[in-house]
Amino acid sequence: MLKSLDDLEFIFPWRSYQAELLKHFNSHIADNHFHVIAPPGSGKTILGLEIVRKLEKKTLVLAPTLTIRNQWEDRLQNFFTENCDFEAYSFDIKAPSDITFSTYQSLHAFYKTFEDKNDYYQFFKSHNIETLVLDEAHHLKNAWWNCLMDLKRNSEFYIVALTATPPYDSSRAEVSKYFTLCGEVDDEIAVPDLVREGDLSPHQDFVYFSKPEDLEINFIVDYRRDIADFKDKLLKDEVFINFLIEHRFYKNPNWHLDELYSNTEYFSAILIFLYACGFEIDHQKLEVLGFEKQELIQFPKLDLHWLGILFQNILVLDREQLIEQEKYISTLEKQLRRLHVFERNSVDFIGEQLLYKSLSNSPSKLKSIVSIVKAERESLKRDLRCVILTDYIRKEFLNIKTEEIEDIDKIGVLPIFQYVRYYCNRPEELAVLSGSIVIIHQSILRHFETIASLDDFSFSSLQIDESFLLVTSKGKPKNSIVSILTQLFEAGYIRVLVGTKSLLGEGWDAPSINSLILASFIGSFVSSNQMRGRAIRKDANAPNKTGNIWHLACVDPTDLDGGREVDTLKRRFEAFVGVTNSTIPFISNGFERLNIPDEIPVEQIDTLNESTLNVATKRILTTEKWNNAIGKGTKLTKEVKVLHQGKRPYKRQQQIYYFDVLRFFIVELLFTMMLFYVEFVAQSFHLILQRGVFYFIYALLAAFIGVFGYKLWKAAKLYIRHGYLYKKIGKMGLAILDTLDELGYITSGRASINVNSYVLGKGDVVCNLVGANALENSLFAKALTELLEPIESPRYLIVKTNFFRKRLDVENFYPVPELFGDKKENALVFQKHWKHYLGQSKLVFTRSVEGRKLLLKARLFHVYNAFKEVTKEVMVWK
Template sequence: MLESLSVLKFKFPWRSYQHTLLKHFDSHISDHHFHVIAPPGSGKTILGIEILRRLGKKTLVLAPTLTIRNQWESRLQEFFAKNSSFKNFSFDIKSPSDVTFSTYQSLHAFYKSFEDKEDYFKFFEKHQIETVVLDEAHHLKSAWWTCLMALKNRNSFFTVALTATPPYDSSRTELTKYFTLCGEVDDEIAVPDLVKENDLSPHQDFVYFSKPNDLEINFIVDYRRKIAQFQDDLLQDETFIVFLQNHRFYKNPKTHLDAIYKSTSYFSSVLIFLNACGIAIEQEKLEILGFYKDESIEFPELNLEWLEILLQNLLVTDREQLIEDEHYLSTLEKRLRKLNVFERNQVNFVGEQLLYKSLAYSPSKLKSIVDIVSAESASLGTNLSCVILTDYIRKEFLNTPFSDIETINKIGVLPIFQYVKNYCTHNEDLAVLTGSVVIIHKSILNAFAEIEPLHNFSFVALDHDEAFLEVSPKSKVEKSIVEILTQLFENGTIKVLIGTKSLLGEGWDAPSINSLILASFVGSFVSSNQMRGRAIRKDADKPNKTGNVWHLACVDPTATDGGREVDILKRRFEAFVGVTNTTIPFISNGFDRLNFPETILVDDISELNNQTLEKASQRPLITKKWQVSIGSGTKLTKQVKLLHLGEKPFETQKQVYFFDVVRFFVAELSLTIIWFYFEFILEGVQLIISRGFSYFIYAFLGAFIFRFGYKLYKAVSLYLRYGYLHKRIRKIGLTILDTLNALKFLNTNIQNIEVVAQRVNKGDVVCSLVGANNYENALFSKALIEVLDAIDSPRYLIIKTNLFRKRLKTENFYPVPEIFGNKKENALVFKKYWTKYLGRNKLVFTRQVEGRRLLLKARLFHVYNAFKEVSKEVTVWK
């Protein structure tokens, strides 16, 4: 160990969750990686310093910003060094010391400065840097990854990765790179642990909905109408129909089997479109899909998702193969571009970019912000500490007169400022803080002067409101504008602060925030979680603080689920753990915990918002819910939830096992049989007397078969295909658990692990491991989701089949999870345990011709769920 690091020592007792994490330090670091997920307020930086101290090697600490970089040095001096006397550090990556603090940008620039990259690697060898600490490691999905991965592949390092939110919403490629560099997650500090230890404040997320203005509604309705008309026209377009009928896949499918098996959704979209046109699909084409002769197929409806797949392939992916039809395809492309559904080589009928942009920056949200600030001010009074974060400044609205406020058509810092200033009372405690625009009320000048002399700044009154002053420094001052306004906000002089996410969203520390309004719509849920973390920090001066976090959503009037904005919020909420709004509260992630109705219509907005404002005002109740919920559990556990998609008539069910209808059908059939039995007995007395008992029996059996034969056949078929769903899910879970154990993925003794599956509200089924650690839970959840979700392209399939099932056409197809499908011997282990729990099956390798044929058939069996969320991973405190 370096002598300079050996003298460092943490000056205070470790919090219980920190102590637990550090207790397993040796086992975690054994693979030269220590990857920790820890929310804001958990002492990530302190943990990182303790880890680098224990490793005792020369260390490079990398942070995303200069502010965070500087925090590392100050935390080391304050919490580890005697009298802040640690000297063996550097901020210059070109002149490293025992501990070097830098940024990802600096390392990337340093890397690019070497023409010969060999010199870059030798530099680290020369300076004997053996530990690299990656703070806020989620940033690594950008270009900064390259210089770090190159270094890791060449030099041997201990990698310590710290993050509040891994970039789970990134592409699979980016996520793979992230975990390759950082290693698998070793441990996670849970938000409930922090609230329990009084290190984070009780808090709740709230969603405030808004209705688009008339212009936006007309735009959306007109957009949808034009697309619907295009779809109708295309279904009647003889030229397009003939074009598809002459497509090589449709005209000569047997000649192009390899291409069809590689692009099954493309081939399916051709068939689905032609079927929607009323064209009968020949049996030979269905046999290519793996269906038996005379087997009837219920084709899915030609929805916009299928039309997207068809046109995406025709206009982009497969275009080079259709060169003879280029003139026609160019004409088709122009039609789509005119509709604004084809941009950057992407067909999109949902309007993800066009409509989302329109709704995300809808000025209707400005009124939502006014409502929230007014309600929070009425609830908290002088204790209000509200921050509003957004993406853009919009300087063109700096001097908008009151008479023109209603003409503001964009959301941003200055539009929000104008609305709050003019529509909220007591606006003298309002301020704006961005990198280029700073505004304060003249009434706080004396408080400002107590921190920095006024003569060091210029103060210019706004054109249409002289009470507000734009502030800028005249020269270099001791304290920056950010520091001054932060101090004024912390001491309560400023009560509402409007700023940009880029300046205040990450690294900015203001623990007094008790109301945060997220008017930011750029970026992933990683940045959303970072911003949210500003409001849930504990405030030492206000021990009873409760943080309200507000999310804004503009509802799409043409969508019953709220539309694209609500959908994005739902995905972001997967990263947020909090207390539910249910009668009996518990701690979970996901949007469902807010207990909104599944259908969110424009007409319901006012009532939903009133309910939300009422809940937000009940801060003591939020604290009580946290206390009750924390007491009911000990740790966060991952569960897989199989979503109840609704029951369809049996004839249209081509899904594999997604509807637990058996028990209800059997109960209905049993009651009907009992009624029939008594009715027939009562009527049969005369029949026994006149014809004899044997005739009565034959008549009974004949009538029974006539009335119930088909229903019995249906019941048997349903049970063979679906079974009792929660029991079957548990058996699949046991199969996965035993396979993980056999292949030595488990560290915990399998005797201490239990698979639990049960039905919950609305018919959903949840399945989880009890007794497993975080890593084992993650492996189990990922594998189970792969088995349950619509089939993509697994290397191996499990087919539950026998002669009886073939005759009843109830074969089931399941993908072998990727973790077991990488090698045949691993897939065979999975098959072994599948046989143990779920009966006879056949293992099929899908990278051969017969396997591809069956894979195509399996995908078509899942076709009704291709565009639905079938299952999802939820995190629950248990």
């Protein structure tokens, strides 16, 4: 225990959400990890220092930048000491003290100085450093991660990880590495907590859609038509069909089982293509994979995803094995290159890169920005504080002539500046702030001079508009240009500021921002969330501030769902918790809370945008919605939503495919039986007189089975396969919950936790825990999601089967969640609780020969949903 840390004591009262988080400290740190998600403004640094104080161990605090590193020492002195007199700290990683503040870059550089890494591990042991604090942990890059993970593997540490946004949208490998280092999320300070306490402003996200230019539409339509023509010709191409029939996977699958196990998507793509051609799949090929003669696979439609998988393997991954057909494959490659489908060893029929680059950079977004700025200015008048962030500067548009503005074909800082300058009123309120170009209006020079000496800067008029000045600094002035323009913006002399997200994104602070336009299309939702954080901070000078965050999307006219840009936004919105736009508001994450239609036809975009602007300017409603929604809950709860599939209206689909088929059948039966009995008795009354009542009853039963037997058989089969879905998922949830409890993951007390499962209006099924803490919720949601998603490569499978199911060909396969599948004894615990709630099943180890065959069979059963979003983890304030 360190005596120096005894002198530290937080000298202010804790906010309620901070106190709640610290209350569970002992249970969270039990696994030597404390991983906290907290938005900007929630006091992450203060919490980190309190955790360090509680652990009472020598500590290394790592931050992504020197500025943030210095903030740690500043908060320590000003919030944990009376006289800023704590001395047992260091900024030098080579000379550590009781608390050492450094950066990830410094640790990595230090790591590289050791030829023998054992000396590196020994250094930390000899200095008794036992706690690592990882600030803004989402910044961890590969090199930084390696030196930390290497250290963690070879020494015992308490790991305290603090972040505003985990990198959920990174690759699965990156996300896995992140959680391996930081541990599972222990607790989260929710945005609603901060809004309720007055530490964040009420705010709302809005999406403004744009239509591509005619040239872009023609390009997209031509591209789609060319791909469709290629696909149609391919389906009739006897040479290609024969090429697939002769492929070793199809011709002799039992000779290549190991390859099939490792690449089931490729084999599936071959089968799906042949099936789409009308080719009858030889069932003997499937029997070797575990399918019985009568079992049917529901093949999905041959879409561009499956076509892409097929050609990615043929042209790249499997090419060496197809060397005898190289001449033919080369002709296929040339065809795809001409279609711009095959580039850099990657096949892309959907055009994600080609079309996305075109739409994300569309000049139509410049008109969107003008519309938003005009509407916000009209609504807020002199109170407007609008920041527009984008990725590139585009210096070639600095001195573009007025008559050429319409010809701008790229989005960037200077194109936005030119459009807003030309099309919006009051250009004197406009400024540009980027790393290499700074522009202000000459009318604010006198205010500029009150902050800094004009002699430290040079000013030159723009050729296109002499009222605007290009500002460059001479040497190193006392006040940086960023600081000066920030002060001018805060004071209201600049009301519309255009800049790059790299300069004005994370770390830049201007609490007065009340309108943020994100014209950025590069980067993950980590950076998007950091940029949003700029607009939702509380402004002491405007206590009633509300923040509008604007997202831009250019719609793909050939895709009713909106295309890749809308998909990207939907993914990013998984990280944003906010209030819904519904009549009865509630707080949730996800794109759905904006109430934007699932389909976005181009002809409806103007109406949609007009409605959005109308809602956005009624800022008092945003505050009212937050106040109403916050009162309906106390904490964010993670739910698993099983998404309703298909385009049919839910009620109709429920009757035909979903899980009330028996009730539907009984209702139908009652109606038709009435007619059947009346008709049968009338026609067969003579049988009673001639042969007696028993003969009549036998005839009635035979006729009944003849008329209703098949329907009853079909209904029973559907029910056995699916059951009532929400009840079934509830039982799965109970099996997971009891397994978590038996394996020691439940610390809140099993008796106080319940599983809640129900159906929403659109047909989605929702399942969540009631009474659990954040970590228990997170583990439960992750396990249930894995259980319901299409099968990939679990170590164990649960096969729900019995004699009756076998006769009906309705075996069901479920992957044992990774949390329980690491050891056989854990998997057996899960199977025990599964049997209790869901009946007989067998546990199969998929790494054996028979197990791998069954795994492939299970994957092929799930192939229909391979590219569908089956489940979604949702955060809801309850």
